[in-house]
Amino acid sequence: MDDAQQIALLRRYEPIIRFTRGEQFFPMDAEAYIRASSLWIKRPSEEPQELVPASALTPETLAQPYEDDFGTVRFLKFVEPLSATEMAAHVLRQRRDDDLHEASFRVGTGRLARVGYASRVVDGLFRVGLLARGRVPGDAATAAALGYRTLMLQGHGHVYHGRVVEESGWVVLQYWFFYLYNNWRSRFNGANDHEADWEMVCIYLAPNGQDELHPEWVAFASHDYQGDDLRRRWDDPEVQKAGDHPVIYAGAGSHASYFTAGEYLTEIELNVLAPVTRAATTVERLWKRAMQEEPDEDASDAAHAGGSVLAIPFVDYARGDGLSIGPGQKEAWDPPLLIGENIGWVRNYRGLWGLYTQDPFAGEDAPAGPMFNRNGTVRRSWYDPVGWAGLDKVAPGAELLDVARARRAEITERRARLREHVGVKTATLRALDVQAAAMRNQPHLQRIYAQTLGDIDKLSREIDGMQAEITADDALLDSLDRYEQHLMRGGRGPLRAHIRRAHTPAPPNQAHAGRIAEIWAAVSVTVLLVAFVVLFYFNPRFLPIWLVSILALFAFIEASVRGT
Incomplete structure (x- = not known):
């Protein structure tokens, strides 16, 4: 497939992105960013050093192969500190824009009200930890917005980078x-x-x-989701489309992709708390086993994916009420830019694409490029986009009937072999039984008799296992026959059977929790800690009793404000 054919395919199905009101950054040409950035290096136990200034860095420069010592990190740097005058001018302009048009953003309520006390405590510690750990400087977002505005004024439009991959019978369009x-x-x-x-x-x-290509699945990368949970079938009603163009609802500021407009509660678990979470999950599982309760697989999946009592809650606003880019929208896409391993900076630059803050949680460090993870290894979404979305086990629709028939033939052949083995072993079993009968009441053959009885028992168990396999194969073949008939009638499998954990927006009553509930959620942990300290200092003797009473009171208040 040549470049023109790839671009034609990409444009035929190019997505529409709907942003949240107040979004400041939109898809752009990565090479324009490279030319406006400087290249830095951070060697172990040394301060960062500038390798190439912004005025000299080009995509060709970034494409040069390099060698570094272990522990060395290369990174780009776009933002330079703002002067007080520049900061003030930007703030005034931002306020004017917020008043005049759709740039204004109104934060939703209820972030902390949606989670328990443990998560609120961890959230407070996380916020305090920002002061101590590596993070992006406070004026960086403002400086970035000014820099982005400057680049847009130079004529850069909205553009995506496209890649077409053929793998395992699929043609993958990567945007x-x-x-x-x-x-x-x-x-x-x-x-x-x-x-x-x-x-x-x-x-x-x-x-x-x-033999005409048509879309069967679509997968959106999103926070901490992987495999089957990333993808939806093309005819799934959750996949909104304008013609052949799927609609993406982008998270405000995070730019994560969602199928449905709304406010998404994203719970992020810190690596340092992972052992505690695993221990708590193990205790819960053992307790349920002791109480003979049925295991909750959905809850286990959620905990594994980050739904922990110690996770930090954040809201990703993907409202879709701001700018829309794509076919038939207010803003259109510029012609796509093809990328692949033939592009030097894609293949050779394994460093970060922005400031390296040395954040121990890596959340404030810039990402690597489209081909690499932060540690320089190749992303699975790059080298195996089919397996990345869990499609490595799924046959294209046109091949399903052939795959089902081939599988039925394999099982039929296996069942025939099993029946043949059963016949041979049954004959042997009967011969052994006759042999045992002949030795009965013959004291001098007692040892051989006992051995024969053991052989009979062993062979009988083998035959029983084979008969069970044959019975299972009979049932499986019946199911395959019915499934083949279903496919021949044009049917498909269930739309969403592959999804273990669907990321759904918060319901309206939770997304817009009462103001009282939000205020209580914000202050409850502080009040609880202060009460604990006061009681410990003034009346430690009755501390357990007071704690139980206070927790009961807090539970009552929590239930009351959630109902408001």
């Missing part, structure tokens, strides 16, 4: 969106800020009966 900055924390009360942001969605095409 890579590069954002100059992620300001989720500073503007939208999210988890982190960082320079540069790469987001990606995939559309999976396969030949139909006439």
Whole structure:
């Protein structure tokens, strides 16, 4: 497939992105960002050093192969500190824009009200920890917004980077969106800020009966989701489309991709708390086993994916009420930019695409490029986009009937072999039984008799196992026959059977929790800690009794305010 054919396919199905009101950064040409950035290096036990200034850095420079010592990190740097005058001018302009048009953003309520006390405590510690750990400077988002505005005034439009991959019978259309900055924390009360942001969605095409490519699946990269949970079938009602163009609802500042507009509660678990979470999960599982309760697989999946009592809650606003980019929208896409391993900076630059803050949680460090993880290894979404979305086990629709028939033939052949083995072993078993009968009441053959009885028992168990396999194969073949008939009638499997943990927006009553509930959630942990300290200091003797009473009171207040 040549470049023109790839671009034609990409444009035919190019997504529409609907942003949240107040979003400041939109997909742009990554090479324009490179030319406006400087290249730095951070060697172990040394301060960062500038290798190439912004005025000299080009995509060709970044494409040069390099060698570094272990522990060395290369990174780009776009943002330079603002002067007080520049900061004041930007703030005034931002306020004017917020008053005049759709740039204004109104934060939702209820972030902390949606989680328990343990998560609120961890959230407070996380916020305090920002003061001590590496993070993006406070004026970086403002400087990035000014820099982005300057680049746009130079004529740069909205563009995506496209890649077409043929793998395992699928033709994968990858749409890579590069954002100059992620300001989720500073503007939208999210988890982190960082320079540069790469987001990606995939559309999976396969030949139909006439050998024409048509879309069967679409997968959106999102926070901490992986495999089957990333993808939806093309005919799933959750996949909103305008013609052949799927609609993406982008998270405000985070730019994560969602299928449905709404406010998404994202719980992020810190690595340092992972052992505690595993211990708590183990205790809960043992307790349920002791109480003979049925295990809750959905709850286990949620805990494994980050739904822990010690996770930190953040809201990702994907409201879709701001700018829309794509076919038929207010803003259109510029012609796509093809990327692949033939592009030097894609293949050779394994460093970060923005400031390296040395954040121990890595949340404030910039990401690597489309091909690499932060540690320089190749992303699975790059080298195996089919397996990345769990499609490695799924046959394209046009091949399903052939796969089902081939599987039925294999099982039929296996069942025939089993029946043949059963016949042979049954004959042997009967011969052994006759042999045992002949030795009965023959004292001098007692040892051989006992051995024969053991052989009979062993062989009988083997035959029983084979008969069980044959019975299971009979049932499986019946199911395959019915499934083949279903496919021949044009049917498909269930739309969402592959999804273990669907990321759904918060219901309206939770997304817009009462103001009293939000205020209580914000102050409850502080009040609880102060009460504990006061009681410990003035009346430690009755501390357990007071704690039980206070917790009961807090539970009553919590239930009351949630009902308001």
